[in-house]
Amino acid sequence: MEKEKLISELEELRKIYNKGESIIIPALWRAQEIYGYLSDEALEVLSSQLNITKEKLLQVATFYHFFHTKPVGKYHIHICTNISCMLSGAYEVVKTLKNELNVDENEITPDGLFSWEEIECIGLCDKPVAGFINRYRLTNLNPENIKEVLKNPEKYAPEKPKIELI
Ligand code: FES
Numbered sequence: 001m002e003k004e005k006l007i008s009e010l011e012e013l014r015k016i017y018n019k020g021e022s023i024i025i026p027a028l029w030r031a032q033e034i035y036g037y038l039s040d041e042a043l044e045v046l047s048s049q050l051n052i053t054k055e056k057l058l059q060v061a062t063f064y065h066f067f068h069t070k071p072v073g074k075y076h077i078h079i080c081t082n083i084s085c086m087l088s089g090a091y092e093v094v095k096t097l098k099n100e101l102n103v104d105e106n107e108i109t110p111d112g113l114f115s116w117e118e119i120e121c122i123g124l125c126d127k128p129v130a131g132f133i134n135r136y137r138l139t140n141l142n143p144e145n146i147k148e149v150l151k152n153p154e155k156y157a158p159e160k161p162k163i164e165l166i
Helices: 002-016 024-035 040-050 054-063 083-087 090-101 143-151
Strands: 075-080 114-119 131-133 136-138
Touching (some): 002 024, 002 040, 024 054, 040 054, 083 090, 090 114
Parallel strands (some): 075 114
Antiparallel strands (some): 075 131
16 A cells, blocks of 8 residues: 555656656655655665665665654654753753653654654754654754643644645
8 A cells, every 4th residue: 555655656756856866855755754664665666666776765865864764653753952952951851752752762652653862953053942743843842842742743743745845
């Protein structure tokens, strides 16, 4: 089912990203959204459909922090712990996440819903503590509002549009 969905969405993406290898990043995004992570099957489908080697796809995917080659929770939360965010309480937010979810960094909650990890600066230093839930930005985080994010993750990370012009 995922395979068919990805193949059909690649056809749509090809209409937009039709120059050189410009399709790689959006195709990796869609594969990740459909499969939850870049599984072997997802990479094989991309490779055969796009005629790009699996090795090349993996080179791109592993260069960027936001692509996952191992399973993550349905909602994966990144928290920046670099200087600006750290001084604004990033580790309090991390501690709250850890306590609320009862899993360590890069572990998945038993219901499959959440996982989290620390990241380096994401350029939102003026709105610390900053992070992401899936591909959506989170700013001005603190131990209280991160709990709100956990209660209503779909509000902060809604279903993605089928095609994005980015
Ligand atoms: S230090 Fe956290 S976004 Fe820059």
